[in-house]
Amino acid sequence: MSIQLQCDNIEGMPKRVDHRERRDLIAGALMRVAAEHGLEAVSLRHVAAEAGVTSGMVQHYFRSKDEMMVFALSVVREHGAARVAAAVAALGDDPSPRTLLRTMLAELLPLDPARSADGRVALAFLAYTAVRPTVAAALHQDTAAMLAFVADQIRSAQVTGAADRRVEPEPAAAGLLAAMEGLGVYVLGGHYSAQTALTALDAQLDLIFGPAG
Amino acid sequence: MSIQLQCDNIEGMPKRVDHRERRDLIAGALMRVAAEHGLEAVSLRHVAAEAGVTSGMVQHYFRSKDEMMVFALSVVREHGAARVAAAVAALGDDPSPRTLLRTMLAELLPLDPARSADGRVALAFLAYTAVRPTVAAALHQDTAAMLAFVADQIRSAQVTGAADRRVEPEPAAAGLLAAMEGLGVYVLGGHYSAQTALTALDAQLDLIFGPAG
DNA sequence: CGTTTTACATTACGACTGCAATGCAACGGC
DNA sequence: GCCGTTGCATTGCAGTCGTAATGTAAAACG
Known part of the structure; x- marks a missing residue:
């Protein structure tokens, strides 16, 4: 038997370059194109041009366009997760659930450029996955995890809070999450201003946690 | 001066056929294609095939693809408005705001096929207009009208309701509308079940109007 | 040092796109 | 009855698409 010594790569990796790095570079270009012109403007050549590389290179790192799309979707998810993690980390210890x-x-x-x-990329992918259910599994996980987390936070606030304004955690969490998504969509579409969205979000939290939390 | 006698057509219309009817036929085919394969699968030939007509005919009724898209968007809006109007009409006289x-x-x-x-078509157009702000004006109007209406309903319920659970109508309306949109998006993406969405919607209404309205 | 593998670049191909051009049958107005 | 307009079909074109094939330079490896 032969033992494979794989220093830092999980897969049968190349000689010099970091595959992940290149794929991130390309995915970043894809996201820029998608954010500006929509997902239907995403083509191998277009993305390659945006990334400043040849389309042959893109083809080298993604065997098909679909593979590139799936990878870019995962990058979008990581983007969001990292954003949330950073914001939460900056919050210090023991913040209130609200x-x-x-x-x-x-x-x-989507409150800044x-x-x-x-957000535009995420919205484009939302429409994309709505028609290709097979690649939506990862998004399902994200939503389910968020939903469980939000419900937990609401529940934990209920325990210590007043008993007169009791709400069911799960439906309230589902509504809150959906409200966030809808607010994002409306802000992206220009139907709501950033201010309107934030005010609505706070009002929503008021409804769940009681006013002036 | 010459008085134009235009029996039932608003514009300089053709000899025999009803332009509006043909355009609706084509728009319907477009929506079917978009619902099944997404808006990026919408092409003149594809839509024509779905409608059972030649692509030349499509070209005859829409001078460009963009014109066809804009018209289809307006049809989608009318669809939704008609749906709501019918549901409200079936409600009888003087329903409670809730x-x-x-x-x-x-x-x-999107609770049935x-x-x-x-909904899939609407979501696709949402992503479409997020990148083409010029065609989003009509959608803005719809949202603004809905927002004002919802706020009015909440306000009118406040007047007659108990004073202890007062909510600001505008932010609550914005949140409620956004929650509806988000619920729709999540159901379309398969993240929420229809049951979850309905329960969340009712919970949301509970929060605004008080439980067991 | 030679061979294999990796990292790209280039080119080609068939399918598809939106759209303009053209053809043609039929009806309306004069 | 002729003629122009309208309704629709067909064809062609320039461009883009995804992808496969091929070429080349260099690093890795035995």
């Missing part, structure tokens, strides 16, 4: 949720959800709203670009 | 809103919003959720197809 503060924690408000921070996380507000971070996922950077997040707006990410 | 019942009225619940009926309208639930009607816009027909509404799901419409």
Whole structure:
């Protein structure tokens, strides 16, 4: 038997370059194209041009366009997760459930150009996966995890809170998460202003946690 | 001066056929294609084939693809409006604000295959217009009208309701509308079940109008 | 040192795209 | 009855698409 000594690569990796790095580079270009012109403007040549590489190189790192799309979707998810993690980390220890949720959800709203670009890509992928259910599994996981987390936070606030304003955690969490998503969509579409969205989010939290939390 | 006698057509219309009818036929085919394969699968030939006509005919009724897309978007809007109007009409006289809103919003959720197809098309157009702001104006109007209506309903319920659970109508309406949109998106993406979405919607209404309205 | 593998670049191909051009039958108005 | 307009079909074109094939330079490996 032969023992494979794989220093830092998981797969049968190349000689010099870091595959992950190149794929991230390409995925970044894809996201820029998608954010500006939509997912239907994403082509191998277009992405390659945006990334400043040849389309042959893109083809070298992704055997098909679909593989590239799936990878880019995973990068979008990681983007969002990292954003939320950073915002939560900056919150210090032991934030109240309401503060924690408000921070996380507000971070996922497209309130500045950077997040707006990410949001447009995410929205494009949302429409994309709605028609290709096979690649939506990862998104399902994300939503399910978020939903469970939000419900937990609501539940933990209920225990210590007043008993007169009791709400069911799961439906409230589902509604809150959906409200966040909808607010994001409306802000991206220009139907709501950033201010409107934030106010609505706070009002939503007021409804769940009681006013002036 | 010459008086134009235009019996039932608004524009300089053809000899025999009803332009509007043909355009609706084509738009219907477009929506079917978009619902099944996404908006990026919408091409003149594809739509023509789905409609059972030649692509030359499509070209005859729409001078460009963009014109066809814009028209289809307007049809999607009318679809939704008609759906809501029908649901409200079936409600009888003087429904409570809560019942009225619940009926309208639930009607816009993709809870059956027909509404799901419409929803996929609407979602695709949402992503489409997010990148082409010039064609989003009509959608803005719809959202603004809905927002004002929902806020009015909430306000009118406040007047007659108990004073202890007062909520600001505008942010609550914005949140409720966004929640509906987000629920729809999540159901379309398969992240929420229809049951989850309905339960969340009712919970949301509970939060605004008080439990067991 | 020679061979294999990796990292790209280039080119080609068939399919598809939106759209313009053209053809043609039929009906309306004069 | 002729003629122009309208309704629709067909064809062609320039361009883009995804992908496969091929070429080349260099590093890795025995």
